[in-house]
Amino acid sequence: MQFMLLFSRQGKLRLQKWYVPLSDKEKKKITRELVQTVLARKPKMCSFLEWRDLKIVYKRYASLYFCCAIEDQDNELITLEIIHRYVELLDKYFGSVCELDIIFNFEKAYFILDEFLLGGEAQETSKKNVLKAIEQADLLQESLVVFHSVCFFLILIFS
Amino acid sequence: MPAVSKGDGMRGLAVFISDIRNCKSKEAEIKRINKELANIRSKFKGDKALDGYSKKKYVCKLLFIFLLGHDIDFGHMEAVNLLSSNKYTEKQIGYLFISVLVNSNSDLIRLINNAIKNDLNSRNPTFMNLALHCIANVGSREMAEAFASEIPRILVAGDTMDSVKQSAALCLLRLNRTSPDLVPMGEWTARVVHLLNDQHLGVVTAATSLITTLAQKSPDDFKTSISLAVARLSRIVTSACIDLQDYTYYFVAAPWLSVKLLRLLQCYPPPEDAALRSRLTECLETILNKAQEPPKSKKVQHSNAKNAVLFEAISLIIHHDSEPTLLVRACNQLGQFLQHRETNLRYLALESMCTLASSEFSHEAVKTHIETVINALKTERDVSVRQRAVDLLYAMCDRSNAKQIVAEMLSYLETADYSIREEIVLKVAILAEKYAVDYTWYVDTILNLIRIAGDYVSEEVWYRVIQIVINRDDVQGYAAKTVFEALHAPACHENLVKVGGYILGEFGNLIAGDSRSSPLVQFNLLHSKFHLCSVPTRALLLSAYIKFINLFPEVKATIQDVLRSDSQLRNADVELQQRAVEYLRLSCIASTDILATVLEEMPPFPERESSILAKLKKKKGPGNLPDIDDSRRNVNGNTEHHEPTETTNKSPPSLMADLLPTNRPRPASSSPIMLSAGTMGSSHPFTDLLNLNSPPAAAPSLLVDVFSDLSAPASVEVSEDNFSRFVCKNNGVLYENQLLQIGLKSEYRQNLGRMYVFYGNKTSTQFLSFSSSVTNGDALKGQLIVHAKSVDPVIDGGAQVQQILNMECVSDFTDAPVLNIQFRYGGALQNIAVKLPVMLNKFFQPTEMTSQDFFQRWKQLGAPQQEVQKIFKSQHPMDTDVTKAKILGFGVALLDGVDPNPANFVGAGVIHTKDTQVGCLLRLEPNTQAEMYRLTLRTSRDSVSQRLCDLLSEQF
Numbered sequence A: 001m002q003f004m005l006l007f008s009r010q011g012k013l014r015l016q017k018w019y020v021p022l023s024d025k026e027k028k029k030i031t032r033e034l035v036q037t038v039l040a041r042k043p044k045m046c047s048f049l050e051w052r053d054l055k056i057v058y059k060r061y062a063s064l065y066f067c068c069a070i071e072d073q074d075n076e077l078i079t080l081e082i083i084h085r086y087v088e089l090l091d092k093y094f095g096s097v098c099e100l101d102i103i104f105n106f107e108k109a110y111f112i113l114d115e116f117l118l119g120g121e122a123q124e125t126s127k128k129n130v131l132k133a134i135e136q137a138d139l140l141q142e143s144l145v146v147f148h149s150v151c152f153f154l155i156l157i158f159s
Numbered sequence B: 001m002p003a004v005s006k007g008d009g010m011r012g013l014a015v016f017i018s019d020i021r022n023c024k025s026k027e028a029e030i031k032r033i034n035k036e037l038a039n040i041r042s043k044f045k046g047d048k049a050l051d052g053y054s055k056k057k058y059v060c061k062l063l064f065i066f067l068l069g070h071d072i073d074f075g076h077m078e079a080v081n082l083l084s085s086n087k088y089t090e091k092q093i094g095y096l097f098i099s100v101l102v103n104s105n106s107d108l109i110r111l112i113n114n115a116i117k118n119d120l121n122s123r124n125p126t127f128m129n130l131a132l133h134c135i136a137n138v139g140s141r142e143m144a145e146a147f148a149s150e151i152p153r154i155l156v157a158g159d160t161m162d163s164v165k166q167s168a169a170l171c172l173l174r175l176n177r178t179s180p181d182l183v184p185m186g187e188w189t190a191r192v193v194h195l196l197n198d199q200h201l202g203v204v205t206a207a208t209s210l211i212t213t214l215a216q217k218s219p220d221d222f223k224t225s226i227s228l229a230v231a232r233l234s235r236i237v238t239s240a241c242i243d244l245q246d247y248t249y250y251f252v253a254a255p256w257l258s259v260k261l262l263r264l265l266q267c268y269p270p271p272e273d274a275a276l277r278s279r280l281t282e283c284l285e286t287i288l289n290k291a292q293e294p295p296k297s298k299k300v301q302h303s304n305a306k307n308a309v310l311f312e313a314i315s316l317i318i319h320h321d322s323e324p325t326l327l328v329r330a331c332n333q334l335g336q337f338l339q340h341r342e343t344n345l346r347y348l349a350l351e352s353m354c355t356l357a358s359s360e361f362s363h364e365a366v367k368t369h370i371e372t373v374i375n376a377l378k379t380e381r382d383v384s385v386r387q388r389a390v391d392l393l394y395a396m397c398d399r400s401n402a403k404q405i406v407a408e409m410l411s412y413l414e415t416a417d418y419s420i421r422e423e424i425v426l427k428v429a430i431l432a433e434k435y436a437v438d439y440t441w442y443v444d445t446i447l448n449l450i451r452i453a454g455d456y457v458s459e460e461v462w463y464r465v466i467q468i469v470i471n472r473d474d475v476q477g478y479a480a481k482t483v484f485e486a487l488h489a490p491a492c493h494e495n496l497v498k499v500g501g502y503i504l505g506e507f508g509n510l511i512a513g514d515s516r517s518s519p520l521v522q523f524n525l526l527h528s529k530f531h532l533c534s535v536p537t538r539a540l541l542l543s544a545y546i547k548f549i550n551l552f553p554e555v556k557a558t559i560q561d562v563l564r565s566d567s568q569l570r571n572a573d574v575e576l577q578q579r580a581v582e583y584l585r586l587s588c589i590a591s592t593d594i595l596a597t598v599l600e601e602m603p604p605f606p607e608r609e610s611s612i613l614a615k616l617k618k619k620k621g622p623g624n625l626p627d628i629d630d631s632r633r634n635v636n637g638n639t640e641h642h643e644p645t646e647t648t649n650k651s652p653p654s655l656m657a658d659l660l661p662t663n664r665p666r667p668a669s670s671s672p673i674m675l676s677a678g679t680m681g682s683s684h685p686f687t688d689l690l691n692l693n694s695p696p697a698a699a700p701s702l703l704v705d706v707f708s709d710l711s712a713p714a715s716v717e718v719s720e721d722n723f724s725r726f727v728c729k730n731n732g733v734l735y736e737n738q739l740l741q742i743g744l745k746s747e748y749r750q751n752l753g754r755m756y757v758f759y760g761n762k763t764s765t766q767f768l769s770f771s772s773s774v775t776n777g778d779a780l781k782g783q784l785i786v787h788a789k790s791v792d793p794v795i796d797g798g799a800q801v802q803q804i805l806n807m808e809c810v811s812d813f814t815d816a817p818v819l820n821i822q823f824r825y826g827g828a829l830q831n832i833a834v835k836l837p838v839m840l841n842k843f844f845q846p847t848e849m850t851s852q853d854f855f856q857r858w859k860q861l862g863a864p865q866q867e868v869q870k871i872f873k874s875q876h877p878m879d880t881d882v883t884k885a886k887i888l889g890f891g892v893a894l895l896d897g898v899d900p901n902p903a904n905f906v907g908a909g910v911i912h913t914k915d916t917q918v919g920c921l922l923r924l925e926p927n928t929q930a931e932m933y934r935l936t937l938r939t940s941r942d943s944v945s946q947r948l949c950d951l952l953s954e955q956f
Helices: A025-041 A076-093 A099-104 A106-116 A127-147 B011-022 B026-045 B050-067 B076-084 B088-100 B106-120 B125-138 B140-146 B150-156 B162-178 B189-196 B201-217 B225-238 B255-265 B274-294 B299-322 B323-340 B343-357 B364-369 B371-378 B383-396 B402-413 B418-436 B439-456 B459-471 B473-486 B492-512 B518-530 B537-549 B551-565 B574-589 B593-597 B611-620 B654-661 B685-692 B700-709 B849-858 B878-888 B942-953
Strands: A003-008 A014-019 A050-051 A054-061 A064-070 B732-736 B740-749 B753-759 B768-774 B784-788 B800-809 B818-825 B828-835 B844-846 B869-874 B903-912 B917-927 B932-939
Touching: A003 A025, A014 A025, A014 A106, A025 A050, A025 A054, A025 A064, A050 B383, A050 B942, A054 A076, A064 A076, A064 B343, A064 B364, A064 B844, A076 A099, A076 A106, A076 A127, A076 B255, A076 B343, A099 A106, A099 B011, A106 A127, A106 B088, A127 B088, A127 B125, A127 B439, B011 B026, B011 B050, B026 B050, B050 B088, B050 B473, B050 B551, B050 B878, B076 B878, B088 B106, B088 B125, B106 B125, B106 B140, B125 B140, B125 B150, B125 B162, B125 B878, B140 B150, B140 B189, B140 B492, B150 B162, B162 B201, B189 B225, B201 B225, B201 B255, B201 B942, B225 B255, B225 B274, B255 B299, B255 B364, B274 B299, B299 B323, B299 B343, B299 B473, B299 B917, B323 B343, B323 B371, B343 B364, B343 B371, B343 B942, B364 B383, B364 B611, B371 B383, B371 B402, B383 B402, B383 B700, B402 B418, B402 B439, B418 B439, B418 B459, B418 B611, B439 B459, B439 B473, B439 B492, B459 B473, B459 B492, B459 B611, B459 B942, B473 B492, B473 B903, B492 B518, B518 B537, B518 B551, B537 B551, B537 B593, B551 B574, B551 B818, B574 B593, B700 B878, B732 B828, B740 B818, B740 B942, B768 B800, B849 B903, B878 B917, B878 B942, B917 B942, B932 B942
Parallel strands: none
Antiparallel strands: A003 A014, A003 A064, A050 A054, A054 A064, B732 B740, B740 B753, B753 B800, B768 B818, B784 B800, B818 B828, B844 B903, B869 B932, B903 B917, B917 B932
């Protein structure tokens, strides 16, 4: 995978992850073009399209578009399920995830993505294992944060 | 309450994000951001040391601002400080900032690398993972330099945690992609392969990606992975009730891993070991069988995951291209998908079938689906799906179904999206030509094309129809009759006027017997279109008129009147005016015989590859095209045999043929009858010199002869000081000493070259018995033919003489010929030998192509021996414009917008030799910081790749 973009129906970029080195200018250009292309497509159209020398795989979840660029040899359908698994992970972590969660907790969305995909390849496809890793990290931060005097919103929910 | 409220809510950040979201306008947002930036800057600069939390919060705000699309030019240092915090969240945010906003500041990189090093050594798996993620996300060269040898150790160490192994594997994969030269192969490679046996499926998943990437680079080192991958796949796929726990995804066992394993196997030919092979076949059959089973869930995720594995299995079957049963089964399965209600599946089935169509085993099976595909073309609502249908129809076309497919494409063309019309036009034109049994059908088809989609009919298409009509006597009468009729349409496309004018000008006499198409009628018909046409078309029509004067003396007076009119003779356009004047004069003064000679019918065009095919390939890349000569493409043969990728003059166009520039026929507007100023007064300096400068062979005196025999050239040291200066240019001073200066001018075209060597006498004394000859070393004989014309034996003081060398490149070569010069100066015999700067790249023809084509071809030339790469220190200041000029001078076309990184240079060209033509792609990646370049060349011949790489790498 070369990159993944999350953007809203209004075309606002919510998350961007690049797995190939590109300049900021180039990234902005690609984002602009792709957002436009994808938003112009009708709902029933197919989830794949050719774009430059890449294959674009995208899917819309509620108000958010998840869009991945993969290479010629890569598998479109499994990429579609990568998107879905990521959505599941976000959903499980945030509890019925919505666009606002991703806006306000963008750093978490990045952390979850890093546990799931690394270097553009699936690192850990087990939902349990990914969430376990994130929870462990959260625990780690709590145990440290507790010692910290400045601490808002400390609500612990263990199920 | 969502679980996320756990931990470190940063209230300030949340408030800031809310503020931004509440901004009513872009200006308000920018204002709010600037305020925040000022605030953060003052906090960072303030005297009071910030605590970790505040630092984290501000860094996080900066990150948010950056992700909104604004530039951030500070805060890096604070983020780096966070890396060494012992609080996890602070560290985490620090790493995130670094991953997103890498700064090339070398001081920081050192600090960052230090922090990473500490975390890697911390033995704390969570910290190690953070560090590894950061390396994988940044993937810079500096990081590769620092950690490429460390990570393999972590990866294969016995006591590494599983999650760290996973991160390490993919981290290494990323480094290997960005800086393959820095990732050392070693004893760890064997141990990495064994990760395929690991108990933890997550580790296997990550490791499989890494191994695939490594195996693509050096297949031999990872051959052992084949059996392990097959075994693993077999366990996942064929075991009936295997419990993969959380790795089962909507009732599909480990789909990601299965896809990756199948992908890894595509790096290799079918296994040689029979047992292994049958085990793999069994796996593939099972996957095909499962597709027929009723779904275990109605969820689309279930079918997607299942079909993802299925499509990957089909890719492997196509890649192996060796099991007819499997290929036909795959084809049938795809046939089912063609009618599936899921658009995605229909799309993928059409795409996949395109490659199946090019296998000889499954071509016939693919053809059985023609009706479905035609139906898709008519009914699909998504243009990208229709596009796939067109591709597939094109791929499955052969003699048996050509008429049907062409007819369908023509009718689709009437309603096709504008974006794909030109491509369909090209495809129709190619199929019509290739599968024409009788050429009347061909002519009809092309005229239909012009009628339906005239605007999308490029020059190549109508040039081609004229080439064919001129070369085939049997169709000329029909063509004349058909264009004559077509021209009667009230609004006919200008392209039709061009074809009509050309064909009637050549063959109008074949239908002139019929009173309905008498010469005068023909002329009036053409001339009725004249005023509506553009200048080039009018120029063509004028040429048709003068041809009419020759064909039909009875209309001479009429045409002369037209030519004589003010609108012609005084036309504002120089070309039109000149043609009118010259044609009129020609028709008045030339005798019938002369006219008949000058205006003779065009000679047949030499047989050559269709220019249309070249154009389509340019548009689409050869991967999507069936081989135009029925020799089915060998899907997995590319890596082992490179012969099929070379084109000789006579062989059918092959994969690389698209790289060949095609010489267009140049109808009318520059046909031999043209007498316009451009050609008549043509005084190309070289051609002129050539004619004047062939003095009688010099007859040197006996004495000198004896001398020259004594001084064999071999004894002279060959000067090659300036040799490399000529790699990227053709003119300049080759050699100079106190007596003599040798200058060069050279020009190359295809596999031929001509060099003008200028010998300047710098003294005031005559050079006597001057002679010069060219010798080829043994290796070079047969590869390059150099023919040197003789040169005047006397050069007066201060004078210059010229010698012409004609060269022909027979096959690719490495050595250079040597120019041996002898003369007497003041009684002393002088011997000079200079290496002649004739290099392989001189026989380049630049090739323009789109980014898509480039990458497709790049991938096709992916065999290890086809690629040569060199990393070297720059010898000169790294100036983009200079580099561009050098690459252009090297002879390739510089392709803009191909490389995602605009700092890189990408070029393409074809080396022309007499025997063959070698397509060549190159990429130059400068690293201004390190003052290094990486040059990668891919050609279909290893010797060519190597030679070109050597030549070019010395230029920077």
